[in-house]
Amino acid sequence: MKHPIDYDDWLGYLDGDLDQIRTARVREHIDHCSECRSTWNELLEATAALRSAAREYAAVHAVCDDEVRSGRERVLARIRTLESPSTLESVAAGELTVGRLRKLQHVVAPVGGARTAFRLIVAAAGRTPVPQGTAAWRIFLEQLTDLTSALCGRSMARLVWEIGNSLP
């Protein structure tokens, strides 16, 4: 016997996605063909069993609120690391050129360490409100001098201010 139902009809019929004409054709064939009726019953049972087994499996592997919270915190920490500047190039803008920033980093690094020098520059740049403006370099230097004074002492801060002002 020829069976006019293909896999697309079977799936659509199981999912309830077929249009009225195809639904009627499949239903009519199943009513008259015992072989397809048996296939239909098996597929129906398998689909229901699969849905229920998938739900059961998912319930066992559910995560609790604490796990979601700690996972979220870890990812946010990674995002913040990503977004914090990692090079002088990412801080440089307008009058705050890479060359100028690098020279100041070299001034502070022997006393405070390269990492601290970098962080001071990033922090000072962050406190400079208009990096593109003409007064930006002066504001940046004031901020950097203040921060250097707090971390590395007054002498170092004075040195930063003087060198910073003499830079071309």
Add this chain to the structure above:
Amino acid sequence: MSTASDEKERQAIAGFLSEPTEVRFCALFDAFYGRLCRYFAARDVDRSIAEELAENVMFQVYRHVAQLRDGMSFHGWLFQIARNEYLQHRRKSATSLQTVPYEPLAGRLAETLDSGIRQEAEGPFREWMTHMDETEREILILRFMEDLDYPEISHVLGIPVGTIKWKVFNAKAKLAAVVGRRTAKSK
């Protein structure tokens, strides 16, 4: 049928796509982290590694959200990233040297017992998946556990929709035989 969690997901996606800020990302994370952990667990990944992989996926979602083009399904895109993450993890595990750290016997015994209890609670899903080939397994997980539609699965796997449907049909037919045997045995 639309559920409360579907609605929560829809709102989280719409919120993050319209304004990809950290706050909106948190809502998106809360809506999808569990699903991703579950997806990796269904691919036989250990719990702690599943969490790590799910975090990597969400991190990539945050970084590359601009790549999600108009009309593209978020679910399809998300699980495509998850699948790539899984494949990468599998490649790494295959090439890395297996080392067995020292562990007290009691701890190991407890872990074995624990995993035995969990496997029993998991039901027959894992066992049924062993009857499927790799692609069928992947399709069934995406379709029946993650509720993705055929076009979304097609996007995740890069396979035409017709092929996906054909494979779902074959997998169901295979499963029908397994379920039939199981039912006959229990009678």
